[in-house]
Amino acid sequence: MDSLNTYRGGPDEQGHFGVFGGRFVAETLMPLILEVERAYEAAKADPAFQQDFDRYAKHYIGRPSPLYFASRLTEHFAKGDTGAKLYFKRDELNHTGAHKINNCLGQILLAKRMGKTRIIAETGAGQHGVATATVCALFDLPCIVYMGEVDIERQAPNVFRMKLLGAEVRPVSSGSRTLKDAMNEALRDWVANVESTFYIIGTVAGPHPYPAMVRDFQSVIGRETREQILEAEGRLPDSLVACIGGGSNALGLFHPFLDEQDVRIIGVEAAGHGVETGAHAASLTGGRPGVLHGNRTYLLQDDDGQILEAHSISAGLDYPGIGPEHSWLHDVGRVEYVSATDAEALEAFQLCSRMEGIIPALEPSHALAHVSRIAPELPKDHIMVMNMCGRGDKDVFTVADALGVTL
Amino acid sequence: MSVPAPRTAVGGTAPDSGRIRERFQALKEAGRGGLVTFLTAGDPDRETSSRILRGLPAAGADLIELGMPFTDPMADGPAIQASSQRALKAGIKLAEILDMVRAFRDGEADTPVILMGYYNPIYNYGVERFLADAKGAGVDGLIVVDLPPEEDRELCLPALAAGVNFIRLATPTTDDARLPKVLANTSGFVYYVSIMGITGTRSAAGVDVRSAVERLKRHTDLPIAVGFGIKTPDQAAEVAAVADAAVVGSALVEQVKSHLDADGRAKPELVETVLKSVGALAEGVRGGST
Incomplete structure (x- = not known):
């Protein structure tokens, strides 16, 4: 391949970075994924959304x-x-x-904008869970964090932090009982509660628009x-x-x-x-x-x-x-x-x-x-x-x- | 070579096996809804699951969904998750699942077999090779949970081109505006997921299946099978009365689980018990008559 004009143009409209990315989810989630994408595009174009993000980033997170x-x-x-x-x-x-809070702030502002009333997240080390629980406390939304049993054991302080912040930590006992299984379980929760729930994914993965959205918030x-x-x-x-x-x-x-x-x-x-x-x-x-x-x-x-x-x-x-x-x-x-x-x-x-x-x-x-x-x-x-x-x-x-x- | 036009016609370029169409036609003539049974291939081991598979038509299953186990079944509840784990632990491979279907087809020409699962094992096997092998083994259709219409180029369109039906899930969240997109490349039948959620966790009772089926029928002439949450013969009968077929999965998979010994091996009565449950469900969809 010849060198590209830009490496920053992705993803395309279908959420692809080259052959990677996409939207490989169950049909139950598809309408919601499309709604998240529309809502995020609208938020990006709204200066008030960016101002909210900047204000909390400065006074709450402590940026820069x-x-x-x-x-x-x-x-x-x-x-x-x-x-x-x-x-x-x-x-x-x-x-x-950790950096996780940058993304959680962006996503919870979006969740509020979409009128969602319940937040779920997956966590591995517990940093994303803590960051999600934190913004949920700040914005007064119920928070459920899925965490593998193995991780709960090796990250006990973060489990307690999440609880102090008012989140419910749900242990995941399926599969390898770590981050990937926590993500499976969060997706299962989401499928069952699509109307009320916003899923705050903690990294630049998942179905489009998450990889691009999380990247934008972390940029x-x-x-x-x-x-x-x-x-x-x-x-x-x-x-x-x-x-x-x-x-x-x-x-x-x-x-x-x-x-x-x-x-x-x-x-x-x-x-x-x-x-x-x-x-x-x-x-x-x-x-x-x-x-x-x-x-x-x-x-x-x-x-x-x-x-x-x-x-x-x-x-x-x-x-x-x-x-x-x-x-x-x-x-x-x-x-x-x-x-x-x-x-x-x-x-x-x-x-x-x-x-x-x-x-x-x-x-x-x-x-x-x-x-x-x-x-x-x-x-x-x-x-x-x-x-x-x-x-x-x-x-x-x-x-x-x-x-x-x-x- | 010209750029291939997007394929939207049902059936694609190669003829399908016709088994699904013929089976629903026969059900229509018999004046009843059908029973679709789901079991995970290789659960709890290859031999036991092959025996169940071979016994299903005689027990009264009208169509068969055979689960291809995956380590990360994101749309499945605890029953099918555990079943997938058992099958994987027993070492089942995708190629062996196709062998099971081939062996089944040897003695059974009419009952449709639909493989159900997730995309990664198929992608890893190679889409073209998988479709050729599946078709050759006697597979009639595919249900791949994590391939919505937005990803039709991955497997749906190649399947239609290869003459394998691609059966799509429609859900309560699939509204009238989206339904045409979901139905565009669907063939064989439409699988209506009657509840929002994962398999086997909520009861379909109380869900207004009739109006959901009517809504779908306004958009398609394909048969409608309804599943997720149907556990008892009565529920199956209720659903089969208003839809073209009722799908039962988790309840049968739980039967497998409850007839394992402490080491997870099949007890002698397992196959017979599961087939007896299928028989009771079959009686249900036949209006309870003997």
Whole structure:
């Protein structure tokens, strides 16, 4: 394929990014999906909707999040006359501790606009569940969060947070009892309650218009980064790095830069125990195209098209698929996709805590693990921005357990 | 080569098997609604499920839906989820499901078989190859839950071209404005989902099936089968009285489950018990007469 005029034009009217995306849902949901699409198009064109979003983003979420020069890690990674200059986009400083709230704010404003009276969501690490429960408290809407039993166990603090915020957390015992099963259960709820209910999907996946809509709400990350780096350095960065489960924080950072050909863009998937072991969550590195949860995308699946269980130490990356726009960006070669293992992420988690006084979530620890591999070889004037998309408070038990520490 | 025109005519380019049409014609002549039974292929194991399949026509099933299990059955309730898990645990593969149908066709020329499931296993198998193999095995139709008309190019249009009926679900949320789109490339029959929700969780009782069927009949001449939530012979009779057929799934799948031993293996009486339930349902749609 010749180079495109733009990498930011997708999706088409049918919700496709190349061959990826689409609307693979039961007929019961189809009229509603079309209604969400119409409502979102109308909201996008309404300045009052954007003003509402901006006002809450500023005064409630705390945006813009800082762009921080990580001087000690920059020094740590440098060797002799090489070593990139590392910035963190500090979305872990958002209210609720991760980027997830950006999207939840946008979607609940849309739900209100559509007159919906009940909110459902799925969650893996619990960050999206907490963010959804938070905006539901703020806008006084009942909130039901589906969460796999395995995740409930490893993310107990977030389960309690959701309950404090007034949400009902429904344990999901089907399948692998993790994020994909929580999403199945949320879809089942939605099918049964289409008229009253808005489903706040937490990542850039699902049936059209969700992948595009979630990306748009998260793109505030990239837009701010662009302004902030121009102010700090007087030019655009040389590279962007972000971790990828479904891929919403990454697309939020990447999307405003996709047409800047000089900006190298890298997504880091979770390699779990190693892609070669089969126990991983790296859909692009170790999967192939298929159809799940309303869209065509790269999936972890067996020879018969059955979905495989993903593995990652990070519950937020523990998903056997990835947003369809990432699949397309992968196939057209605009974004490089690599992976980092549980062990590498744990190493980066500790390094960042000690060197920068920032306890990162295990998710961005994967991104930092890759930064630690490439930053030392890059020239001194190379400017790199990594999305610090979540803070690690929720992960201290998991990390203690992995390090053999009893709390 | 010219650009192929969009296909909208029922039947596509290759002739279908005709079995579904003929069966509904025969039901019409007999003056009764039909019984459509659903069972998951490979639940609880290949052999047991093949025996049930072979026994269904004699037990009174007019049409057979054979579930292709999927790890993530998003439109199904707990009964069919568990049934799919059992079948997958027993190791059933899509190619073996086609083998089951081929073996069934050896002794049974008339009863239509419709494969029901989700798109990914078919997509993974390869659409053209799947359609050729399914047609060759004696499959008459497909119901693929996660392929709405917006995705007709994926499987619906190729199926029509290959002479395999593509049966679409219509639901209470499919309003009059949308119905023509849903019906445009539907063939064989229309499956009306009488409740909003997943399979087997709500009762169809109290739902105004008659007016729903009448609404559909204003838009199509195809037979209407009604399902989701029909559990008892009485409910099946009630639905079959106003629709062209009643679909029973979860209730039969629960019968399979209740005749497994502690290790999940079929107890000796399983096949007979399930077929007896089918017999009771068949009696229901035949107006309770013997």
